Amino acid sequence: MGDDISLNFRQKLLLIDDNLGTEDVAALKFLCLDLIPFKKLESAQSALDIFQLLMAEEYLNEEDTFLLAELLYRIKCHFLLQKLNYTKERVQEYLPEKGRVSPYRQMLYELAENITSDMLKEIIFLLRDHLPKRQPIFSALKLLILLEKQGLLTESNVKMLEEICTSVSPDLLETVNSYKREKVSLPRQENTLPIKESAQPGGTKVFSSPQETSIKSVSSKINGHYGEESRSLWEHVGNVHSLPTRQDDKAGNVVQGISEVNLNLELPAEFISAKNESKKLTSYKMDGPKRGFCLVINNVKFDGYLGERKGSCKDAGELKQVFTWLGLEVEIYKDQTAKEIKDLMEIWQDSEKHINRDCFICCILSHGESGAIYGKDGELISIRTIMSYFTAKQCPALAEKPKLFFIQACQGQKIQCPVYVEPDAQVPKLPSVQQKISPFESIPEEADFLLGMATIDGYASFRHVEQGTWYIQALCSKLQLLVPRGEDILSILTEVNEDVSRRADSLGKKKQMPQPAYTLRKKFIFPVPRDPPPSQQH
Incomplete structure (x- = not known):
């Protein structure tokens, strides 16, 4: 019977792996950096490799799959939670007690999610003297790992991160500031889970005692409590009717172009024509x-x-x-x-x-x-x-x-x-x-x-x-x-x-x-x- 359960569990992991892309695997590796030694994670090529490492470290087994559910929740693969018999609501309910991803790691990941490709180029330019010369950086996660490796970014020292955000996009700074506020205001809680020794990317051993926190960021604003225990496997078909289409509908223009948003209201009159021309430039080219x-x-x-x-x-x-x-x-x-x-x-x-x-x-x-x-x-x-x-x-x-x-x-x-x-x-x-x-x-x-x-x-x-x-x-x-x-x-x-x-x-x-x-x-x-x-x- 035990072998059947084990086989069934591994089949679930296989199905989850099949639905995760390259970016998802990179995100999983990043979120596990406080739990698994970096050298081991670095060699992981697939989600299955990460699952194997989590099982070896006793973070994941067929009786306790919550850590994997938490990881899937944080990388926003909510549709896969059902394979572990979880829903988004259940994961959210258990996070304060059972969450293992530290507030620090959450903050970094949420920050990376909001760094655009253009922002990344600017950050790399600003940090060119601190980064390896010949090592290509294609993602914000990779950049953050390099900063951690060199000791320029730690759980207790995010000063460089603040300076970067201030220079590139002040909006990003709120994510870091929220983490700092929560870090100061949250009292130390007794950890109900065993404390495990893990290694930071730089090789320094630390002891992690993760706590769940409500970090304010772009993604936390759009992530609410939602979902249901039961899932629909059908599309509702009933006796429905349609209202007649109004031929006099007039669509309101709900989106302003970039130049309109940034318009300086004190422009002199001679630039009015330039303003009107700029409006034309806010549309995608559609004359190919x-x-x-x-x-x-x-x-x-x-x-x-x-x-x-x-x-x-x-x-x-x-x-x-x-x-x-x-x-x-x-x-x-x-x-x-x-x-x-x-x-x-x-x-x-x-x-x-x-x-x-x-x-x-x-x-x-x-x-x-x-x-x-x-x-x-x-x-x-x-x-x-x-x-x-x-x-x-x-x-x-x-x-x-x-x-x-x-x-x-x-x-x-x-x-x-x-x-x-x-x-x-x-x-x-x-x-x-x-x-x-x-x-x-x-x-x-x-x-x-x-x-x-x-x-x-x-x-x-x-x-x-x-x-x-x-x-x-x-x-x-x-x-x-x-x-x-x-x-x-x-x-x-x-x-x-x-x-x-x-x-x-x-x-x-x-x-x-x-x-x-x-x-x-x-x-x-x-x-x-x-x-x-x-x-x-x-």
């Missing part, structure tokens, strides 16, 4: 020989217990019509396994396909979980993994070009209920739905990505068995209505939010709220097509 490719992955029938997604072909057909009208070359792939989706991403990351093209769009229609979608074989693949194939490093031909991903899939099984407001009544307090995290955790740190999610994390999305999904139908409708008006994509998605939020099932009890996230640096505006929208073509 070819617009680009649009991939549509449409999973309808699934192996095993996942139900058929009736009505999804209606969505796929409309996406093809609309994006073809917008000038993209549309390719549709039906009923793809998780591995086949990864293989497709590898094929389409080939830079030769994207030379002389303005953008790249990928639409995925499937069942889903928090931060992940299902292949037809019932295997999960994280949204972040899918998008990471098209970073500037993996696909140079798309560097500095907009990359748009639209995901139609459930992110859980919770149902959003309507909040009824009387005209003369006090507006009730918004439910916790409004406080859920954004899908930013699914987006690669690099610029020029947009991720449009059909629903917020933890909640279901809805699909009519004949008319298609609320989200995709609203997206196609608003693109046809607002692209001819010259609206940018974020304004259009705001209108999509408004459209979907007004829809409900036939009983008026089920609602849905889409959510976009982006690292776009400029406005994304489709050129107005010469032909009328597909909905007006006969």
Whole structure:
């Protein structure tokens, strides 16, 4: 019996390893630096190697998997927690008592998550006299490890880190200051877990007594208590109806260009024309020989217990019509396994396909979980993994070009209920739905990505068995209505939010709220097509 349990445990670890990319492995190694000697970690090439080291140090076994759950939680691979019988809420509940990643290590990791590639270049330039001459530095984590190795950065000495943040981006300084405040204000607590000897990157042995703390940072602001014990393996299909599209909708411009935000209001009158010219420069270049490719992955029938997604072909057909009208070359792939989706991403990351093209769009229609979608074989693949194939490093031909991903899939099984407001009544307090995290955790740190999610994390999305999904139908409708008006994509998605939020099932009890996230640096505006929208073509 024991051997069966051990085999089952190792199979779970194998599945987790299969869903972790190179960046995830680097993050795991970094978070384990206070627990495992650096020399041992340095030789780890995969997540399985790290799991083996954790088991050897008695941090991980089949009876106690919390440390691994904590690590997955901190690198935001929440969809993998279910393989260890955890949820985000359970991990958050146990962190104050059982957390092993020190506040110091948390602070460094959160800081690294918010250091952009441009910031990293500036930091390397500032520290050129302190860094190895011939050792390339491709990530913020690598940089922090080098600083620790040389003793320039320790748990009790973050002065150099403060100076760097002040010079490069004062916003980063708040993360370090929060750590310092918490370090001073938190009383020493008796550790309920055994204290283990570990080695810092520099080789100095230390004793770690980790405590959980609420470090204030960008990621802590978007990480709330969310998720459920039970997970949805189906997409809700009911007797739903759509509200008629308003033809007089006018999208508000919700995003200001970079030059508008930084505009000096005291500019003399002769520079007004320069100001107007600068507005034109805030949009992505969309006048190349070819617009680009649009991939549509449409999973309808699934192996095993996942139900058929009736009505999804209606969505796929409309996406093809609309994006073809917008000038993209549309390719549709039906009923793809998780591995086949990864293989497709590898094929389409080939830079030769994207030379002389303005953008790249990928639409995925499937069942889903928090931060992940299902292949037809019932295997999960994280949204972040899918998008990471098209970073500037993996696909140079798309560097500095907009990359748009639209995901139609459930992110859980919770149902959003309507909040009824009387005209003369006090507006009730918004439910916790409004406080859920954004899908930013699914987006690669690099610029020029947009991720449009059909629903917020933890909640279901809805699909009519004949008319298609609320989200995709609203997206196609608003693109046809607002692209001819010259609206940018974020304004259009705001209108999509408004459209979907007004829809409900036939009983008026089920609602849905889409959510976009982006690292776009400029406005994304489709050129107005010469032909009328597909909905007006006969």
